[in-house]
Every structure is written in C-alpha cells, then in structure tokens.
Amino acid sequence: MMNSILVTGGAGFIGSNLVEYLVNKYPDFKIVVVDSLTYAGDLENLNAVKDLKNFTFVHGSISDRGLMERVFHHYIVHGVIHLAAESHVDNSISEPDVFIETNVKGTFTLLDVAYKYWMEKPFVYKHGFENARFLHVSTDEVYGSLGETGLFTEKTPYAPNSPYSASKASSDMIVRSYHHTYGMNTVITNCSNNYGPHQHDEKLIPTVIRKALAGEEIPIYGDGKNIRDWLYVLDHCKGLDLVYDYGKSGEVYNIGGKNERDNNYIATKICELLDTLVPKETSYKNQITYVKDRAGHDYRYAIDASKIENELGWNADENFESGILKTVKWYIQKYKN
Ligand SMILES: NC(=O)c1ccc[n+]([C@@H]2O[C@H](COP(=O)([O-])OP(=O)(O)OC[C@H]3O[C@@H](n4cnc5c(N)ncnc54)[C@H](O)[C@@H]3O)[C@@H](O)[C@H]2O)c1
Structure with a gap:
C-alpha cells in the first residue's frame, strides 16, 4: 500500500488548494482528506482531484477519536497536515464554543491518536514510522x-x-508540548492572511467581489485602515510542502508575503479590476460603505518570513497585485453562475 498523508480540513479553502498541489506533485503518496463538511467545507472544492487514484475523502470529525484511529490504521497514515479548524474571527465572537471544541479539543484528539499510532513510548517511534x-x-x-x-x-x-x-494559540501550545514531552516529530507554521480561489463567501475578498457584482453595498469595517499581510494561497501551500519535507522537528516557521495592504486599498483595487473586467456605467467604488467595526478588531498583522526564506528557500511567487488579479477572475466565474 502507498504511504498515506492525512490532510484534515481538506474541503476548506487552504486545504483544497493544498490537496490539489500535493496529489499532482506526489503521485506515489495517497492523500487522505478528513473533513466534517461544516458550513465552511465544500466537496466542490475537491472536484479537480476527486477521481484521482491517490486521493481519498473521509467524511468525519477530527474530534471523533474512534474514527481517527480507524483512519490511521486503515490508510497506514505516515504524516499529518492539520488544517481542520473553525476559522472565521466574526463567528468566534458570536459563538466561541465550537472554536474551543474543534481547534483545541479536536487538535488534541488528532495529535494524541497520531502519537499512539506512531510511537511506542516517549521519544521512541515504532518500526516503519521513524x-x-x-x-x-x-x-x-x-x-x-x-x-x-x-x-x-x-x-x-x-x-x-x-x-x-486564542483557540489557535492553545492548539499550537498543545502541539509544542507533544514535541517536548513525547519527542514527537512536529512542525508548526504561522501564516498571514490568505486569499485566492475556494475561499468561503463570508471572508473579506470574496465578500467585496460578490457584493460589487451584485450591485450591493460593499461593507468595510470601521475606517478601513486595518492592515493585513496578504499571501496568495498557492504560495502558502508551497511553504507548507517545504516545511513538511525539510522543516526541523520542533520548530516554528512564519509564512507571509511582505504584502501589507489595508482594507481600503483592497476594496479599491478590486473595484478597479472589476471596472476593467466587468465594466458598468458607474465605478464599483461607489458601492463601498463603512460599517460598525468588529469588536476588538486587531489593527495590523505583518510577518517576518526570513526564517523560512533563509532556511528552506521559500519565497512568494505572487505579490498582492498579481495574486488579486487571478483571484478576481476566478470569483467572476464563480459568481456569474
Ligand atoms: N485563511 C487564512 O487566511 C489562514 C491563515 C493562516 C492560517 N490559517 C489556518 O489554516 C487552516 C485552514 O484555514 P481555511 O481558511 O482553509 O479554513 P476554512 O474554514 O475554509 O476550512 C476549514 C475546513 O475544516 C473543516 N472542519 C471544521 N471543523 C472540522 C472538524 N471538527 N473535523 C474535520 N474537519 C473540520 C471544515 O469543514 C472546512 O472544510 C485553519 O487551521 C486556519 O486556522 C488560515
């Protein structure tokens, strides 16, 4: 049987882009996706890979220990790339419980199943799972x-x-503890904001494009001056692949694109692209409106990615302007139908 890599959350935004990248790059590995298909997961995101021999989908939750044990045994899982999570900040403000359940408890369950499946005791891997x-x-x-x-x-x-x-930080700490306490071969990546195909409608960039095309108001939080460091999703996937293959056990790698942009710039840029690609009488910019700010809205995030650049030779292929053009074109197709 082929060696299997388990990708959790593979029907979501980043997961589905990653799976597409991995199945094509590694035809000799079986990519097993476990996803519980919450509102954020969509099997359509996996259309491009669903018929490939080295791809399998399992519908279920990372919090289901019995199921996770069966998946590890059945597919002889040799590696995990763990993306399954609740990921939308706004939802975490209105309904935090499920963030703790999935991101904290679910990560713990998955990690502990992997530990027991791969290792005999602390610091000793089973034969074949070194x-x-x-x-x-x-x-x-x-x-x-x-x-x-x-x-x-x-x-x-x-x-x-x-x-x-906070739920992601907790999960990072649990993973860290399994490395230090049990000698598990773990790596952690902390990435900046992603954008690109397959992102859920609720997130900023799909929302701006969707509302613009629908002729509706484009809602921007507060004064639109919040800054994020935007990374094209495929560049994130390439970084994950490098860290999985070459990252040092127990280490953390930040991934980010040196592409800080504020929300005003993003909304304006998207409107300008739409003005060219799907022109109408008045500019889409006229639809931009400012709405009440998100509670506790962080002002700015920006990543120093020099560690992954220097140690693993990673570099983003896209800058924001090249990536957003591809992205806008993709969503025009999606929202046209
Ligand atoms: N999107 C970003 O900008 C970004 C940036 C850095 C890190 N991340 C991290 O990357 C990961 C993926 O993010 P995303 O944007 O693709 O999220 P997403 O919300 O688009 O996808 C998450 C996926 O996980 C699945 N899922 C949720 N709960 C599950 C459970 N209990 N068991 C199995 N599957 C479950 C969902 O069905 C969905 O398919 C997350 O861990 C997130 O914290 C995201």
Missing part, C-alpha cells in the same frame, strides 16, 4: 496586534486577542 511527522497549520493572529511598525517573528510572544486566535 519519519512520521505532524505539521500543524496555524495563523499569525496568535501574536496579537502590531502598531504602525514591527513584524511578527517566530520569537514574538503569543498575545491572541479573539476567541479564534
């Missing part, structure tokens, strides 16, 4: 908020501000 590895995919939001200057490095102290980032 190279088994757990990559935990996390976010730069664990570091809190920045002022006008400064960058998040892997040494920045954690200061999560939302229930979402």
